[in-house]
Amino acid sequence: MMLDSARRLLAPSARSDVPPFMVMDVMAAAARIEAAGGRVVHMEVGQPAFGAPTPALEAVRAALGTGPLGYTESLGIPSLRARIARHYSDAYRIPVSPERVIVTTGSSGGFILAFLSMFEPGDRVAIANPGYPPYRHILKALGCEPILIETDAATRFAVTGDNLRAAHRKAPLAGVLVASPANPTGTMMSRQALADVIEVAGQEGISVISDEIYHGLDYAMPAETALRLSDDAVVINSFSKYFCMTGWRIGWMVVPPALVRAIDRLQGNLAISVPTLSQIAAEAAFDGRAELEAIKHGYEDNRKILIEGLPKAGLTKFLPVDGAFYLYADVSEFSNDSSAFARWLLAEAHVAATPGVDFDPLNGHHFIRFCYAGSAADMNEAVKRIGAWLRRR
Numbered sequence: 099m100m101l102d103s104a105r106r107l108l109a110p111s112a113r114s115d116v117p118p119f120m121v122m123d124v125m126a127a128a129a130r131i132e133a134a135g136g137r138v139v140h141m142e143v144g145q146p147a148f149g150a151p152t153p154a155l156e157a158v159r160a161a162l163g164t165g166p167l168g169y170t171e172s173l174g175i176p177s178l179r180a181r182i183a184r185h186y187s188d189a190y191r192i193p194v195s196p197e198r199v200i201v202t203t204g205s206s207g208g209f210i211l212a213f214l215s216m217f218e219p220g221d222r223v224a225i226a227n228p229g230y231p232p233y234r235h236i237l238k239a240l241g242c243e244p245i246l247i248e249t250d251a252a253t254r255f256a257v258t259g260d261n262l263r264a265a266h267r268k269a270p271l272a273g274v275l276v277a278s279p280a281n282p283t284g285t286m287m288s289r290q291a292l293a294d295v296i297e298v299a300g301q302e303g304i305s306v307i308s309d310e311i312y313h314g315l316d317y318a319m320p321a322e323t324a325l326r327l328s329d330d331a332v333v334i335n336s337f338s339k340y341f342c343m344t345g346w347r348i349g350w351m352v353v354p355p356a357l358v359r360a361i362d363r364l365q366g367n368l369a370i371s372v373p374t375l376s377q378i379a380a381e382a383a384f385d386g387r388a389e390l391e392a393i394k395h396g397y398e399d400n401r402k403i404l405i406e407g408l409p410k411a412g413l414t415k416f417l418p419v420d421g422a423f424y425l426y427a428d429v430s431e432f433s434n435d436s437s438a439f440a441r442w443l444l445a446e447a448h449v450a451a452t453p454g455v456d457f458d459p460l461n462g463h464h465f466i467r468f469c470y471a472g473s474a475a476d477m478n479e480a481v482k483r484i485g486a487w488l489r490r491r
């Protein structure tokens with residue numbers, strides 16, 4: 099009796115039982131090789147190899163010598179919200195009112211606020227499979243049900259209006275989350291594809307969340323914002339990727355006016371506010387465009403190296419490399435177990451990549467994700483090593 103109650107007190111909740119990110123295992127194995135003197139080409143973690151742009155760092159240095167850096171308003175520093183709103187007229191030529199902009203702790207913080215403010219426990223939310231794992235894990239932890247929609251090459255691995263409607267007819271959906279460019283596939287939705295999903299969602303009463311974290315890193319076609327297509331969509335974005343500020347943990351959302359007060363209350367209770375220094379850095383980061391565009395051009399060069407080099411090395415099947423900094427390769431001709439494939443690739447060729455099972459519980463055992471956010475020299479080295487390794491096998 100005593101034992102049972104003690105066990106219950108110590109046991110983690112069922113809702114916290116979400117899978118870990120398997121890329122961490124790859125990182126740990128890579129670190130062991132490096133500790134033993136090996137040189138690993140890192141293509142496993144989805145983050146820029148560069149830091150925040152110079153104006154962001156200068157703004158932070160200046161701020162450290164001034165005020166107390168206390169809490170800010172829960173929705174964010176007003177001048178940052180206004181600067182983000184201006185970004186929409188600069189980059190997309192659409193007006194966005196600063197009142198609709200909410201500063202978050204990365205897009206990760208944005209998902210929690212979006213899901214809490216839009217959905218009730220038990221609500222079903224559609225997401226593309228393959229997809230970014232925390233979508234389904236956060237939904238589950240919050241008591242919602244992620245509904246994986248299978249995607250394929252015919253739809254550039256995105257949810258379509260038709261399969262959204264089909265899923266909704268089977269069992270009603272409260273929401274759908276789309277991402278373009280997407281992780282892990284690196285594929286994008288055309289403007290028309292995004293418009294179709296938004297139209298069906300509107301007809302069926304399904305709320306739309308658009309994860310636009312990889313905007314700015316679009317090569318095959320211009321990335322379209324859901325804000326141009328709908329006043330009701332919730333857009334989530336971040337300073338992590340294009341702005342090279344992963345560790346600063348800062349992002350933003352643009353939400354319909356009806357959600358602003360609810361999110362204000364949630365953020366005030368959950369976090370009080372987003373770290374002040376990061377907000378100051380983020381506002382200044384918009385002045386670092388020249389540096390950021392140069393980094394983007396580097397990704398474009400890397401993309402070309404891989405698109406041309408990997409087929410010659412022996413990896414001939416991969417998804418369209420549209421945007422973000424990911425290439426998603428089908429390795430099924432070599433292995434039915436992408437985790438084992440990634441382990442061998444790391445152990446024998448010292449190239450670290452992420453197995454698709456992290457992103458796709460159904461078909462991920464056939465895929466490997468390569469992140470090409472490193473240097474061109476690293477990309478050339480990776481192609482060389484992969485080619486030599488596959489020839490040896």
Ligand SMILES: Cc1ncc(COP(=O)(O)O)c(C=O)c1O
Binds near residue numbers: 281348
């Ligand atoms: C598609 C996608 N969304 C969201 C995130 C979370 O990023 P952050 O919380 O740093 O903004 C990531 C990180 O890799 C991602 O790939």
